Amino acid sequence: MPRIFSGTVFSSTEGVSLPENGCGITVGNFDGVHLGHQEIVRCLIESVRPLGLPSIAVTFDPHPAALLCPNQPKLSLTTIERRVSLLLALGLDAVCVVKTTPDLLNLSAEQFYQEALRECFHPAAIVEGEDFHFGHNRQGTLAHLRRWSERDSIALTEVSAVQVDGTAVSSSRIRALLEDGDVARAAELLVFPYALEGRVVRGQRRGAQLGFPTVNLHDVHTLVPLEGVYAGVATTACGDRYGAAIHVGKNLTFGAVEQTVEAHLIGFSGDLYGQVVEVNFSQRLRGTEKFKGPQALVEQLRNDVLQVESLSRLNLKALQHERVSLTSAGFSR
Numbered sequence: 001m002p003r004i005f006s007g008t009v010f011s012s013t014e015g016v017s018l019p020e021n022g023c024g025i026t027v028g029n030f031d032g033v034h035l036g037h038q039e040i041v042r043c044l045i046e047s048v049r050p051l052g053l054p055s056i057a058v059t060f061d062p063h064p065a066a067l068l069c070p071n072q073p074k075l076s077l078t079t080i081e082r083r084v085s086l087l088l089a090l091g092l093d094a095v096c097v098v099k100t101t102p103d104l105l106n107l108s109a110e111q112f113y114q115e116a117l118r119e120c121f122h123p124a125a126i127v128e129g130e131d132f133h134f135g136h137n138r139q140g141t142l143a144h145l146r147r148w149s150e151r152d153s154i155a156l157t158e159v160s161a162v163q164v165d166g167t168a169v170s171s172s173r174i175r176a177l178l179e180d181g182d183v184a185r186a187a188e189l190l191v192f193p194y195a196l197e198g199r200v201v202r203g204q205r206r207g208a209q210l211g212f213p214t215v216n217l218h219d220v221h222t223l224v225p226l227e228g229v230y231a232g233v234a235t236t237a238c239g240d241r242y243g244a245a246i247h248v249g250k251n252l253t254f255g256a257v258e259q260t261v262e263a264h265l266i267g268f269s270g271d272l273y274g275q276v277v278e279v280n281f282s283q284r285l286r287g288t289e290k291f292k293g294p295q296a297l298v299e300q301l302r303n304d305v306l307q308v309e310s311l312s313r314l315n316l317k318a319l320q321h322e323r324v325s326l327t328s329a330g331f332s333r
Contacts, residue, residue, distance in 0.1 A: 004332055004333065005099075005104070005115075005116055005120055005332070005333050006098075006099050006330070006331065006332040006333075007061070007096060007097045007098040007099045007330070007331060008096075008097050008328050008329070008330055008331070009056075009094050009095070009096045009097075009329055009330075010084045010088065010094060010095045010096075010326050010327070011088070011093060011094040011095075011326070011327055011328075012088050012325055012326065013093075014327055018096065018120070018121065018331050019053070019054055019056070019121070019122065022051070022053050022122055022123065022124040023048065023053050023054045023055070023056050023093075023121060023123055023125075024044050024045075024047055024048035024051075024053055024054070024055045024056065024123060024124065024125035024126070024127065025044075025055075025056045025057070025058055025117065025121050025123045025125075025126055025127075026040050026041065026044050026056075026057050026058070026127045026128060027057075027058045027059075027117065027126075027128065027134065028040075028057070028058075028059060028128070028129070028132070029060065029063060029064075029171075030059050030083055031063070031076050031077045031078060031083070031171040032077035032078055032174050032190055032194075033078065033083060033086035033190065033191050033192070034162075034169050034170070034171065034174060034189050034190050034191065035162045035164070035169045035189055035190070036129060036159075036161055036162040036168070036169045036170065037087075037090075037191070038090055038162075038191050039159055039162050040127055040128070040129055040159045041055070041090045041091065041092060043157055043159050044057075044092075044125070044127040044157075045091055045092070047125045047127060047155065047157055048124070048125055051124060051125070053124055053125070054093035055091075055092050055094075056092065056093060056095070056096055056121065057087050057092055057094075057095045057096070058095075058096045058098060058117075058121070059080075059083065059084075059087075059095065059096070059097055060097070060098050060099075060100045060104075061080045061097050061098075061099065061100060062100050063076060063100070064100055064105055066100075067100060067101075067102065068105065075221070075223040075224075076221075076222050076223070077171060077174065077175065077194070077222060077223055078222060079197065079221060079222060080097060081326075082195065082197070082278075083095075085323060085324055085326065086191060086192060088324045088326070089191075089192075089323070089324050090191065096121075096331075098116070104116065105136065106136055107135055107136060108135050108136055108139070109134055109136070109139045109140025109141075109144050110135070110140075110144070111135070112134050112135040112136075112140065113134070113135075113140065113144070113145065114148075118152060118154075120333050123154055124154060124155065125154065125155040125156075125157070126145065126149060126154055126155070126156050126157070127156075127157040127159060128142065128156070128157075128158060128159065129158075129159050129160075129161060130158055130159065130160055130161055131161065132145070142156075142158055164188065164189060169189045173189065174186050174189050174190060174194075175223060177189070178194060178223055178225045178226070179223075179225070179226060180226055181225055181226030181227075181228050181284045181287075182284065183225055183230060183232075183281040183283065183284055184282065184283050184284065186281075187281075187282060192280070192318070192319060193232070193233075193280045193282050193315070193318055193319070194280065194281045195279060195281070196217075196220050196223070196224060196261070196278070196279060196281075197217070197220070197222075197276055197277065197278040197279070198217025198218050198219050198220040198261060198276070199217065199218055199219045199274065199275070199277075200215045200216060200217065200218075200272045200273050200274060200275050200276075200277055201216050201217075201218045201273070202216070202273060203216035203262070204251075204254075204256075206251065206254060207262065210297065210298050210301065211298065211301075212245075212264050212298075212301050212305065213264065214247070214262040214263055215234070215262065215263050215272050215277055216260060216262050217260075217261040217262070217263070217277060217279070220261060224248060224259075224261060225248060225281055225284075226284075227248050227249030227250070227259070227288045228249065228284050228285070228286060228287045228288055229245065229246065229247050229248075229286050229287075229288070229304055230245075230246040230247075230248065230281045230282070230283065230284050230285060231243070231244075231245065231282050231283045231285055231307060231308040231311045231312075231315065232244050232246050232263075232279055232281045232282045232283075232308075233279070233280045233282065233312075233316055233318075233319055234246075234263050234265045234268075234277055234278070234279050234280075235277065235278040235279075235323075236272060236275065236277055237272075237275040237276050237277070240268075241316055241319065242265040242266055242267055242268050243265075243266040243267070243308050243309060243311070243312025243315060243316065244263040244264060244265050244266065244279055244308065245263065245285075245304050245308045246261070246262070246263045246264075246279050247261075247262045247263070247288070248260075248261050249288040250288065252288060252289065252290035252291075253290055253293070253294070253297050261279070263277070263279050264301075264305065266305065266308060266309060266312060280315070280318075280319060282311065282314075283311060283315075285307055286304075
C-alpha cells in the first residue's frame with residue numbers, strides 16, 4: 001500500500017499547488033532562517049531560473065525532534081508560519097510544509113529520497129547544505145543523495161556552510177547567542193532580527209500606572225531570550241509597526257515571581273487585548289534589576305524609552321522586506 005504524505009503548500013501568489021512538471025527543491029528544518037539558509041535558497045533559485053521551473057523549500061511540522069525526543073523538548077526559533085514567511089521573502093516560489101509522522105521518520109534514506117522527494121515533487125534540481133542528512137536516524141548523506149540523483153538525472157548542488165568569524169552559521173549557534181541575551185549578534189547571523197509572538201492578555205497594569213503601558217504576551221511557543229530589557233520593534237495583527245521597549249523576566253521591584261514578556265509600544269495608544277503581537281529583538285539595553293521603589297523604576301524606564309526611540313528608525317528599517325502575504329492549499333500524495 002503506497003504511503004500518503006500530506007501537508008500544506010504556501011506561496012505569495014494565488015493559485016498555489018504542488019508542481020507536476022518539475023521544480024527545484026531544498027529540504028530542511030530551516031529553524032530561524034539564517035544566512036546559511038539564505039545562501040541555499042539563492043543557489044536554488046539560480047539553478048532553476050534558466051529552466052523556467054519553480055523553486056520550493058520543503059520543511060516539516062512539527063519538528064522531527066518533537067516526535068523523536070518528546071521528553072527533551074526544545075523550543076524552536078520560529079513558528080512554522082514565520083518560517084514560511086521568511087523563506088518566501090527570500091524569493092522562493094513556494095514553501096511546502098510536510099506533516100511529520102512516525103511513518104515519515106521511519107523511512108530509510110533511500111525510501112525518503114524515492115517516495116518523499118522524487119515521487120512527491122518530481123524535482124529537476126536539488127540544492128542542499130554540506131551537513132544535510134535524511135532518512136531514519138539521519139542515515140542518508142550527500143554521497144547517497146548524489147548517487148541516486150545522478151541515476152535519476154536530477155541535478156544536485158552542494159552549498160558550503162556560510163562562515164562568520166571563522167565559524168559556521170547554524171541554528172544552534174544562534175540559539176546560544178539568544179540564551180546569552182546577545183540579540184544584536186544573533187541578528188547578524190539571521191536574515192531578519194529575532195522575533196517571537198504571543199497573544200495579548202491583561203496583566204497587573206503596573207506599566208500603565210507608571211505612565212508606560214505595556215502589552216503582556218502569553219502563549220509564546222518559541223525561544224525567549226535571556227532576561228533583560230531590549231530595544232526592538234512590535235508588529236500588531238494589522239501590520240502596524242512601532243519601536244518597542246521589551247522587558248523579559250520577573251518584575252523584581254514589585255516582587256513578582258512569574259517571568260513575563262512585555263512590550264511598551266512607542267507612540268501607540270489603544271487596546272490590543274486578544275490580538276497576536278510580534279516583537280523583534282534588536283539590542284539588549286540592560287539586565288533586569290530590583291529598584292528601590294516606583295519612582296526609581298520610572299526614571300530608569302524614561303532612560304530605556306529614550307534609548308529605544310534613538311534606535312527605532314534603524315530597527316524599523318531592518319524589517320522593511322520581512323513580511324509577505326501568504327496563500328495556501330492542502331496537499332496529499
